Amino acid sequence: MPELGEVEWYRKRWDPALGHRVQAVFLHPRCRIFRGLDTEALVNALDGATPVASAARAKQMLFEFRKTRGTCWLGIHLGMSGKLRVVKGKAFENYRSAKHDHLVLLQENQCAVFTDTRHFGRVLFHQGKTPPEWWTSLPPDIVGDAFTTEVVAAFCRRRTRSPLKAVLLMQERFPGIGNWMADEILWRAGLHPARHAGSLSEAEMRTLWKETRWVAREALKRIGTKWKRLPDSWLFNHRWAKGRTCPKTGAALVREKIGGRTTCWSPGCQPPPGTFKKGPHELVQGGRPGHAAKKFTYP
DNA sequence: TCCTATGTTGTATG
DNA sequence: ACATACAACATAGG
Numbered sequence A: 001m002p003e004l005g006e007v008e009w010y011r012k013r014w015d016p017a018l019g020h021r022v023q024a025v026f027l028h029p030r031c032r033i034f035r036g037l038d039t040e041a042l043v044n045a046l047d048g049a050t051p052v053a054s055a056a057r058a059k060q061m062l063f064e065f066r067k068t069r070g071t072c073w074l075g076i077h078l079g080m081s082g083k084l085r086v087v088k089g090k091a092f093e094n095y096r097s098a099k100h101d102h103l104v105l106l107q108e109n110q111c112a113v114f115t116d117t118r119h120f121g122r123v124l125f126h127q128g129k130t131p132p133e134w135w136t137s138l139p140p141d142i143v144g145d146a147f148t149t150e151v152v153a154a155f156c157r158r159r160t161r162s163p164l165k166a167v168l169l170m171q172e173r174f175p176g177i178g179n180w181m182a183d184e185i186l187w188r189a190g191l192h193p194a195r196h197a198g199s200l201s202e203a204e205m206r207t208l209w210k211e212t213r214w215v216a217r218e219a220l221k222r223i224g225t226k227w228k229r230l231p232d233s234w235l236f237n238h239r240w241a242k243g244r245t246c247p248k249t250g251a252a253l254v255r256e257k258i259g260g261r262t263t264c265w266s267p268g269c270q271p272p273p274g275t276f277k278k279g280p281h282e283l284v285q286g287g288r289p290g291h292a293a294k295k296f297t298y299p
Numbered sequence B: 001t002c003c004t005a006t007g008t009t010g011t012a013t014g
Numbered sequence C: 001a002c003a004t005a006c007a008a009c010a011t012a013g014g
Helices: A004-013 A039-046 A149-158 A164-168 A179-189 A202-224
Strands: A024-027 A050-057 A060-066 A071-077 A082-088 A101-107 A110-116 A122-127 A254-258 A261-265 A275-277 A282-285 A294-297
Touching: A004 A050, A004 A060, A004 A082, A004 A202, A024 A039, A039 A071, A039 A122, A071 A082, A149 A202, A164 A179, A179 A202, A179 A261
Parallel strands: none
Antiparallel strands: A024 A101, A050 A060, A060 A071, A071 A122, A082 A110, A101 A110, A254 A261, A275 A282, A282 A294
16 A cells, blocks of 8 residues: 555554664564565664664655664565554564564564565665665655756656656656556646656646645645545545546546556546547547547546 | 556566 | 566455
């Protein structure tokens, strides 16, 4: 589930672990989530250390650990099915490692657990006084000042032949955006996910930027802080539903693979490439506005 | 049994 | 070289 807001929410789930010394570390060293890292060094560094701070950016989390002898940094990416939780109770006596609990930090009266059924998640690790390069080199946050409409426009001009859906999923420019957020953004922007980035007008690029920023901010607010159910006015609550209909038009939503991912879009709101919007539910194919050719209406 | 899944990456292709 | 497409990864659930 984890995209921008969910990652922030999962980060906070480890808050109860902050300030408490790690008494032991348990992990599944052969699990794919540890690919490319020295799990023995990880255990040695975390054992006896205290998590003192955490942060989330994009889909990445960072936990800072302190020991009398030095600082280390634990990075966690949740992949597709990763979750963090703290299990209260008398340490390991009350806690039996579940099948996919791949990293367990044992503390005095609780365990901090990273679980991931599909193993697409990833653990990163770094020792040193300053945060690691993989953290500091993350692209500018969507909700920050550096994410301007010019940044989005420049990127669209670069990825001219990529469908918008694929463009929004490019983490190098849209850090933290995932499948549902991309669909939500395009739906709100009134842009068809198969439109090529290079086909956007200045106004459309600005709209794309605006809606990207809005959805990211709202997701952080509504999911990152409390994980409240999103309003039914969002596409989110309808996109997987059976007999799904657009909350704006009431018309049936379309699901198809675009940009390599299952995509949900609304025919009445998002004119396909080569069409333009005429009325609320009516699209005209071909040509430019004013040069209408064939006319058809979606269900 | 077959299909799906809120992600990333390595490799093939244009 | 550069951009884009897609299979592969591993598991569970409908």
